[in-house]
């Protein structure tokens with residue numbers, strides 16, 4: 001399973017949208033990726049979010065999902081969203097009353113910055 005890959009085009013839109021909804025800077029996401037054991041460069045993140053890179057491996061997708069606190073299935077195909085109230089993505093600083101998800105970890109700087117700078 002670990003040598004499977006995922007088409008970036010299917011993931012990039014949700015990934016970018018979700019990062020913006022979470023108000024995660026590119027830097028903060030890169031830090032989370034590194035913490036999840038899949039360090040990637042800023043350029044790589046940019047290429048992924050813009051779909052310039054064609055394929056992601058499952059480890060990268062899993063690390064993105066973990067960093068953004070969503071299911072891998074949702075990142076890949078938009079399925080598996082549990083909560084209809086917040087779509088599994090409560091606004092930053094809020095806890096969803098239905099699923100009790102929180103937006104992001106406390107130690108993440110909640111600043112929106114373009115990946116490209």
Ligand SMILES: [Zn+2]
Nearest residue numbers: 083086096099
């Ligand atoms: Zn919810």
